[in-house]
Amino acid sequence: MSRIGRLPIPIPSTVKVQIADHTVTMQGPKGTLRLAVHPHITVTVQDQKVVCARGSEEKYDKALHGLTRSLLNNMLIGVTQGFTRRLELVGVGYRASLLSGNLNIALGFSHPIIYPVPPGVKVEVKDQTQIIVSGLDKQQVGAVAAKIRSFRPPEPYKGKGVKYAEEIVRRKEGKTGAA
Numbered sequence: 001m002s003r004i005g006r007l008p009i010p011i012p013s014t015v016k017v018q019i020a021d022h023t024v025t026m027q028g029p030k031g032t033l034r035l036a037v038h039p040h041i042t043v044t045v046q047d048q049k050v051v052c053a054r055g056s057e058e059k060y061d062k063a064l065h066g067l068t069r070s071l072l073n074n075m076l077i078g079v080t081q082g083f084t085r086r087l088e089l090v091g092v093g094y095r096a097s098l099l100s101g102n103l104n105i106a107l108g109f110s111h112p113i114i115y116p117v118p119p120g121v122k123v124e125v126k127d128q129t130q131i132i133v134s135g136l137d138k139q140q141v142g143a144v145a146a147k148i149r150s151f152r153p154p155e156p157y158k159g160k161g162v163k164y165a166e167e168i169v170r171r172k173e174g175k176t177g178a179a
Helices: 059-080 138-150
Strands: 016-020 023-027 033-034 041-044 050-056 083-090 095-099 102-106 112-116 123-125 130-135 161-166
Touching: 016 041, 023 059, 033 059, 041 102, 050 059, 059 138, 083 138, 095 123, 123 161, 130 138, 138 161
Parallel strands: none
Antiparallel strands: 016 023, 023 033, 041 050, 083 130, 083 161, 095 102, 102 112, 123 130
16 A cells, blocks of 8 residues: 555645546635546545545556645645745846736846746745745646746856755855966
């Protein structure tokens, strides 16, 4: 039995769970999320808990079992609390702003980068050097944060670039003069 997949997910009173045709819908105070579940995995609601079960002991089904349970748990957290990722801009002249639903970032290139914020994700800019990405879907929030970071990842010599707030950039020693 999968160590993760066998754990039931307790449903808070503020969340409604509906299961129909291998589709799980969770509706909570923050919004609604849907997940199409693989046909080899059975999802049921028992005693205010979501329970995942698999049809066989094949390796593929075992992997799907834990994955499905983790995705459902992330959905539950998303509709109750939501997810956030914080990014920091480190460097002279690096700044961000919001212009009519687009994120405008100056990262030392000859032109500003204009990133259209996808629906379902909210982006906030605090004091021009901090970007907060938030939303219901953990995967989408992480993908948007990773895309913003990919415009200029932090470099190891001066630490300049876009980094996650909790990220520690390992610094390298610069060149030394020949003796």
